[in-house]
Structures are given as structure tokens and as C-alpha cells.
Amino acid sequence: xxxxxxxxxxxxxxxxxxxxxxxxxxxxxxxxxxxxxxxxxxxxxxxxxxxxxxxxxxxxxxxxxxxxxxxxxxxxxxxxxxxxxxxxxxxxxxxxxxxxxxxxxxxxxxxxxxxxxxxxxxxxxxxxxxxxxxxxxxxxxxxxxxxxxxxxxxxxxxxxxxxxxxxxxxx
Numbered sequence: 080x081x082x083x084x085x086x087x088x089x090x091x092x093x094x095x096x097x098x099x100x101x102x103x104x105x106x107x108x109x110x111x112x113x114x115x116x117x118x119x120x121x122x123x124x125x126x127x128x129x130x131x132x133x134x135x136x137x138x139x140x141x142x143x144x145x146x147x148x149x150x151x152x153x154x155x156x157x158x159x160x161x162x163x164x165x166x167x168x169x170x171x172x173x174x175x176x177x178x179x180x181x182x183x184x185x186x187x188x189x190x191x192x193x194x195x196x197x198x199x200x201x202x203x204x205x206x207x208x209x210x211x212x213x214x215x216x217x218x219x220x221x222x223x224x225x226x227x228x229x230x231x232x233x234x235x236x237x238x239x240x241x242x243x244x245x246x247x248x249x250x
Contacts, residue, residue, distance in 0.1 A: 087126055087139055096132040116168065118143035121195035124215055141222045144188035147181045180227030187228060187236045191218045194243045201247055210243045 086097050103112045115138075126139040151166040170178070191214045201207030217236055221228060228236075 084139065087128065090128050092128045092132065092137070095134060096128065096137040098136050098138045115142075116146045118146065118189075118192070121192040121215075121218065123195060123198040123211075124218070141219050144185055144192060144222075147185045148178065174225070176225060176227060183233065184221055184224070184228055187233065188218060188221050190240050191215075191221070191236060194240055194247075197243075197247055201243070204246060207243060207246050210239055210246070214239050214243065 084100060086094060101112075101115075104110045120141060120143040124141060126141075128137055129140050146168055148168050148170045151168060153164045153166050155162045194214055195211060195218065198211050201211070214236075217232070217239070220232070
């Protein structure tokens with residue numbers, strides 16, 4: 080049911096750079112789908128194309144949090160029937176970031192995503208909009224870093240998430 084992502088307007092990139100829609104066909108037969116290990120991006124973030132483009136395969140940034148190495152379950156539903164299969168994601172051998180640091184980065188990214196996904200609920204509050212803007216900047220920082228988040232970053236994310244939760248309507 081995913082809607083293909085349209086090309087962003089007003090970007091200074093040639094259209095050939097942009098990744099074509101990555102949707103899974105519903106047609107009968109065999110199909111291949113490549114998961115880029117990213118979860119869905121937070122709603123309402125400002126998108127743009129990076130200068131580090133790959134011709135024909137440049138997605139809009141920021142993307143969603145990246146999955147950490149571990150065991151996952153892939154689920155496919157066809158005509159009401161559900162099929163599952165295990166999937167094991169392994170660490171890229173070129174990356175030397177400790178697994179605990181990757182998990183911290185993922186957890187912080189998911190916390191921020193959870194708040195940013197509720198952006199519309201606080202649209203009328205200037206204080207919340209300020210917090211959302213700060214969290215979006217922190218999210219970009221986490222997504223663009225290959226280093227473990229420092230204690231200051233962890234504390235700042237936790238502080239801003241808690242502040243947003245206090246100001247947002249209860250769920």
C-alpha cells in the first residue's frame with residue numbers, strides 16, 4: 080500500500096539522480112524487493128537530496144532510522160494469507176562502531192521519530208514547534224553520524240522528547 084515518493088520540487092539536482100519509486104508489485108508472479116534497512120522516515124521532516132548522489136539511486140534525505148544487526152521476521156500478506164520468513168541482518172565488516180552504540184543511535188532515532196510523527200497534534204503551539212525543530216536537527220545529526228552518540232546528545236534527546244511528551248495531548 081506504500082505510495083511512491085514523488086520527486087521533490089525546487090531541488091537543484093538533475094532528475095536522473097533521483098531513486099525511482101521502490102514499491103512491491105501486486106501482480107502475480109515472482110518479484111524482488113530490496114530493503115535498504117531503513118524504517119519509515121519521520122512524518123513532516125524537511126526533505127532534500129544530498130550532494131553525494133548516485134545516478135538513478137539517490138533517495139530524499141533524511142531517511143528513516145536504520146535497522147541494527149539482528150534477527151527480523153519478514154511478513155508478506157497475499158489475499159488474506161500471511162507468509163513469514165526469518166531474516167538475519169549482519170554487521171557491515173567495514174564498520175567498527177560497537178553494537179551497543181548502534182543500538183543507542185537507533186533507540187534515540189526511534190524516540191525522535193515517535194515525537195515527530197505527532198507533529199500535527201502540536202501544530203498550534205509555538206513551544207512545541209520549537210522542540211520539533213530541535214528534534215529534527217538532532218535526528219539529522221544522528222542519521223549523518225557513524226560515531227556513537229555522546230552522553231550530551233543522549234541527554235539532550237531525552238530532555239527534548241520528555242518536554243514534547245508533556246506538551247502533546249495524551250494518547
